[in-house]
Amino acid sequence: MNAPVKKNVVKEPSMLRQKEMIAQHFRDLARAKEQGKKVVYTFVPGNLTELMLSFDCLPLHPEINALQSGMRKLSGEYIAEAERAGHSEDVCTYVKCDIGMMLKGNIGPTGEKLPEPDLLLLSYTGCFTFMKWFELLRERYKCPTAMLHVPYQGEGHFTEEQVQYVVDQLRSEIIPKFEKVTGQAFDIDRLRDLLGNSARAEEDLVYVLESAKKRPSPIDAYFGGVYYIGPLFTAFRGTPAATEYYRMLREEVDARAAAGQGPITPDGLLDEERFRLVVEGPPNWTHFREFWKMFADEGAVVVASTYTKVGGTYDRGFRHNPERPLESLAEYCLGCYTNLNMPTRVDMLTNYVKDYEADGFLINSIKSCNSFSAGQLVMMRQVEKRTGKPGGFIETDLVDPRYFSASNVKNRLESFFQMLAQKGQEVPA
Amino acid sequence: MTTTETTPIEAWTRRVEDLVLDLDLSAVRAWKDAQPGRKAIGFLPTYVPRELIHAAGMLPVGVLGAGEELEIVRGDACFQSYICHLPRSVMELGLSGRLDVLDGMLFPSTCDVIRNLSGLWQLEFPDKFVRYVDVPQNFDPEVGGKFYERLLRELLGELCALSGKSPEEVDLAASVRIYNTNRARVSELYALRAEEPWRVPASEAYLALRAGMQLPPEEHTALLEEYLELARAAERPMQDNARVVIAGAFCEQPPLPLIRTLERAGCDLVDDDFMLVSRWLGPDVPETGDPLKALVDAYLAFGGEASCKYVPDGEDKGARLIASVREKHAEGVIFAAPSFCDPALLDRPMLQEALDEAGIAYTSFKYSENTGQLQPIREQAGTFADTIKLWGDQ
Numbered sequence A: 001m002n003a004p005v006k007k008n009v010v011k012e013p014s015m016l017r018q019k020e021m022i023a024q025h026f027r028d029l030a031r032a033k034e035q036g037k038k039v040v041y042t043f044v045p046g047n048l049t050e051l052m053l054s055f056d057c058l059p060l061h062p063e064i065n066a067l068q069s070g071m072r073k074l075s076g077e078y079i080a081e082a083e084r085a086g087h088s089e090d091v092c093t094y095v096k097c098d099i100g101m102m103l104k105g106n107i108g109p110t111g112e113k114l115p116e117p118d119l120l121l122l123s124y125t126g127c128f129t130f131m132k133w134f135e136l137l138r139e140r141y142k143c144p145t146a147m148l149h150v151p152y153q154g155e156g157h158f159t160e161e162q163v164q165y166v167v168d169q170l171r172s173e174i175i176p177k178f179e180k181v182t183g184q185a186f187d188i189d190r191l192r193d194l195l196g197n198s199a200r201a202e203e204d205l206v207y208v209l210e211s212a213k214k215r216p217s218p219i220d221a222y223f224g225g226v227y228y229i230g231p232l233f234t235a236f237r238g239t240p241a242a243t244e245y246y247r248m249l250r251e252e253v254d255a256r257a258a259a260g261q262g263p264i265t266p267d268g269l270l271d272e273e274r275f276r277l278v279v280e281g282p283p284n285w286t287h288f289r290e291f292w293k294m295f296a297d298e299g300a301v302v303v304a305s306t307y308t309k310v311g312g313t314y315d316r317g318f319r320h321n322p323e324r325p326l327e328s329l330a331e332y333c334l335g336c337y338t339n340l341n342m343p344t345r346v347d348m349l350t351n352y353v354k355d356y357e358a359d360g361f362l363i364n365s366i367k368s369c370n371s372f373s374a375g376q377l378v379m380m381r382q383v384e385k386r387t388g389k390p391g392g393f394i395e396t397d398l399v400d401p402r403y404f405s406a407s408n409v410k411n412r413l414e415s416f417f418q419m420l421a422q423k424g425q426e427v428p429a
Numbered sequence B: 001m002t003t004t005e006t007t008p009i010e011a012w013t014r015r016v017e018d019l020v021l022d023l024d025l026s027a028v029r030a031w032k033d034a035q036p037g038r039k040a041i042g043f044l045p046t047y048v049p050r051e052l053i054h055a056a057g058m059l060p061v062g063v064l065g066a067g068e069e070l071e072i073v074r075g076d077a078c079f080q081s082y083i084c085h086l087p088r089s090v091m092e093l094g095l096s097g098r099l100d101v102l103d104g105m106l107f108p109s110t111c112d113v114i115r116n117l118s119g120l121w122q123l124e125f126p127d128k129f130v131r132y133v134d135v136p137q138n139f140d141p142e143v144g145g146k147f148y149e150r151l152l153r154e155l156l157g158e159l160c161a162l163s164g165k166s167p168e169e170v171d172l173a174a175s176v177r178i179y180n181t182n183r184a185r186v187s188e189l190y191a192l193r194a195e196e197p198w199r200v201p202a203s204e205a206y207l208a209l210r211a212g213m214q215l216p217p218e219e220h221t222a223l224l225e226e227y228l229e230l231a232r233a234a235e236r237p238m239q240d241n242a243r244v245v246i247a248g249a250f251c252e253q254p255p256l257p258l259i260r261t262l263e264r265a266g267c268d269l270v271d272d273d274f275m276l277v278s279r280w281l282g283p284d285v286p287e288t289g290d291p292l293k294a295l296v297d298a299y300l301a302f303g304g305e306a307s308c309k310y311v312p313d314g315e316d317k318g319a320r321l322i323a324s325v326r327e328k329h330a331e332g333v334i335f336a337a338p339s340f341c342d343p344a345l346l347d348r349p350m351l352q353e354a355l356d357e358a359g360i361a362y363t364s365f366k367y368s369e370n371t372g373q374l375q376p377i378r379e380q381a382g383t384f385a386d387t388i389k390l391w392g393d394q
C-alpha cells in the first residue's frame, strides 16, 4: 500500500537558506587563493570548525565532496579512476571517490576547480581510514598536515586523561600549525564567541531532532536529517549564519508540528505516517531520492538515526562551551558517534526505539565503512532482544553505484514493512 | 625400501606446528593447570605491551584467528561478507568456547574492525575482562608519551587486580628483561634468515615466531634458541632463490600452506611483518630506570612502520620498507594483504610509489586466512621470483 504524498513539492525557506550558504562557501573557496584565504581540508567527525574559523580559514571536507559526487552521479567514474590508479576494489569508496575526483582535476559541485589545501587537518575521530586518506592526500599535495589523535571510547565513556591528551595536542600541535600556516596568532576570545554561537545552534538542532517524538513526526530524521545536520557538521558551525539557519528551521518544524503535518519528502508533504523507524548507518548517496522514496511511498518515517550523530552527539547533552574552549572541543571530538563503543551504540539505538516509540529499526549496512558496519549484525540482534521490535538489514554503499541494487533493497524493505504491518496488527498479549 | 629418518629439525617443526595449529590452546590450558589460580590474557594483532600481562603474573596469548582449520558458522552470522576474515574466526573461536581458557582479552587499536570487535566482545562475553588498548599516534613524549604512560599504568593496575597480584609484588623490570631477551632471539632468527636463508625456510621461521603467541616468553626464548641451533647445524643445500620481503600481513595471518607455497615458488622471505608484536620495540628497551616509562619511550622511539601507525612526515612513508629491502639485500617485495583489509590496502599504493621511486620490484596479491586456492599465488610468486632473478640487476 502506498501512503498518499502530496505532489506539490515545497521548498522551505531554511532549505533555500542552506543552499545559499553552501553556494557562497564554494564561491569563497573558488576565490580563496586570490583573497589570501587559507584552505583547510578536514573531516566531518571531530571537526574543529570554530578553531579554523578563528584563524579565518576556509574548511573543505573531502567526504562532502564525495557524497556530492555521489548525488551528482559522478562517483562511479571517480571510483573507477582511482581503481585504475591502483587503489583496491575492497577499500572505502569515499576515499576512492575523492582521489578519483582529484585525479580528474578536482572540479567541485559548482563546476569550478577546488583550491588545493594549505593544511590537512587530520582529526582522527571514529575511523582509521581517515588517517590513510590524508596520508594519501599529503603525498599529492605535499602540504603541512596536522594530526589530532582522538582516542576511542573503548569503555563507553571518555576519561579525563583522554580529554587532556586531546587538549595537549591542540596546544602543542594543532594551534601552532594553524598559526604557522595563517601567520595569525591564536585568539581565544574569538574562539569563545564562535563556540557560543555553536551552542545556540546545537540547542536548536536537538530541538528539531527531538520533534520526531511527536505523532506524526514533523521531520524525517534520516533523509531529512542529513540536510538538517549540514551546517552544523560542516563549514558553518559557530557562524551567525548557522545559528540563524537553525532558528529558522526550528520555527518551520514547529509550524508543521502545530498543523499536525508530517515531514516534507522529495514528493511533497507526507500525509500519513504508517511506520516509525529508527535507522542505523549512513544513507546511500548515489540513489538518495530513489532510496528515500522507497520509505516515503510506504509511509515510513525515520524518527531517529545514528548517522545524524556522526558529527556530534548533541542529543546526548553535549554542547560546545565557551567557558572551556579547548576542553569542549576535545569532548566534542571524543563524543562523535563512531567513536563510541559498540555497547554504547546498542544502548543509543535501544533508547531511540523506546523514546521515539518506533515500530522497528533498520540497519543500512555500508560496504565501504568498517567503522560503521563491522558488528552491525550483532547490534541488530541485541537491539531486537532489548526492544522486542523487529530489525531489518539492508546492504548498500555510500557512493559506489555498483553496490546499490534498487530491486534488492526494495524487496527487502517491502518484506520489512510487511512484517511491521503484521506486528502492528497483533494484539499485545 | 628406504626409510627416511626424521631429522631433529623436522621433529622440531612437527612439534611446533602441532602447537601452533592447536585451536584448543592446550598449551595455555597446561600452563594454567600447572599452578592453581593462573590466568591467561588474549590479545589481537598488532601490538600490545605483553610485559604488563607478564608482570601481572599472567600469560599473554596471541589470538590471531583460526587459519583454515575451522568451519565458520557463528562468526559469519556476526560479520557481513565484505569484512575481512579475522574477526569472524576470532568470534567463532570465542563462541565455540575455545577461548574460554582466556580470562580476558585485549584489543589493540589496529583498525576499525578490531576496535568494534572489542565492543562486540563486551556484549557477547559480559563476564570477561575486555579492554581496548589505545596507543598514541602523537609521538611527542610530553603529549602522546604522557597519555600512553597514564594508560599503561591504569592497564597494569587493572591486570594486577585481575590476577590478584599486589602492585608491590610486580617486577615489571624483570618482564622487560625477559622480553628483551626474547626479542633479541627473534632478531637473531631474522638475521640468520637474511644471511643464510636456505637454513631458515619461511615456514619454519613463521612457526618459531607463532609459537611465541602461546608459550610463556621464557619458554619461547628457549624454543627459539633450540631452533637456531638446529638450523645452524642442519645440512641444507644453499639455494639460489629470490630474496623477498613480505608486507601487509601484519594482522590476519596467511595460512601456513600459503607461506610454504611462496617457498616452493622460489622465494626466500628475508623479512616480513608477521606478528609484529614480537619485534615491535626492538631488543633494547632500557633495563634501568622506571620500566613502564622505558616501555613508553621505546614505543615512541620505535621506527617501524605498520599500516596502523601514523607516519608524521610524508617523506618517511615507505622508508622502513625500503630500509628493510636494502638491509636484508632483498630483490623485491611481495605485498600480501588480507582481503578487505583497509589499512593494508590503503597503504599499498603509497608504499608501491615509494618502491617505484627506489627502483624496487614488487608484486601484490590478497589472501584470507582460509585461502585454499594456492595455485594462482604459486604461479604469481614463481613468475615474480623468476623475473627478479633474471632481471633484478637491471
Ligand code: SF4
Binding pocket: A063, A092, A093, A094, A095, A126, A127, A128, A129, A130, A368, A369, A370, A371, A372, A398
Ligand atoms: S570508513 Fe566510513 S567513516 Fe571512514 S572514511 Fe570511509 S565512510 Fe567515512
Ligand code: SF4
Binding pocket: B084, B085, B086, B087, B110, B111, B112, B113, B114, B251, B252, B338, B340, B341, B342, B343, B344
Ligand atoms: S585484517 Fe585488516 S581490516 Fe581485518 S582486522 Fe586486521 S587490520 Fe583490521
